Amino acid sequence: MSKYTKILVAIDLSEDSTVVMERARAIADIEGAELHLLHVIEPLSFAYGGDIPMDFSSIQEEIQQQATQQMEKLVERYSIDSGNQHILLGKPEVEIHAKAEELQSQLIVVGSHGRYGLALLMGSTANGVLHGASCDVLAVRVGK
Structure with a gap:
């Protein structure tokens, strides 16, 4: 089995992100791997659709600034x-x-809330990452 040399940690910047980071840091230390930290901001137009004629640019910039500070x-x-x-x-x-x-x-290391049923059908980033990744994926259980 080959070693991990590059690990991508995808976080949502919630309080649960520290659990994901701790696990990824531990693996990186054992493997001698380089850690990359990724946060993806969904455009507000995705959430609200293009049907609402509003300018979200200032709100999007604020979200970007807060994400940068947390990162x-x-x-x-x-x-x-x-x-x-x-x-x-x-x-x-x-x-x-x-x-x-x-x-x-x-x-790729991601957090997973372990949702099931309707919550899972509504979308799970961890599930989406798992099923489309071309490398190993570690879903770290977070939340309750």
Whole structure:
């Protein structure tokens, strides 16, 4: 079995992100791997559709700034090279797959709330990442 040399950690910046980061940091330390941290911001137009004639640009900029500040704290706390932090705009599972391919990651680490039934049908980023990834995926159980 080959070692992981690049690990992509995809987080949502919630409180649960620290659990995901702790697991990824532990694996990276054991494997001697390089950690990359990714947060994907979904455009507000995705959430509200194109039917509402509103300008979301100032709100989107505020979301971007807050994400950048939170990512900087995590980068410092977990000793990740500042060049290895990525904030992208788009659909999370699509952007996670694309970044993993670009980086040639051998492992993607994501958080999973373990939803089932209707909650799962409504969408699970972890599930989407798992089923489209070309590398290993570790879904870290978070939440209750």
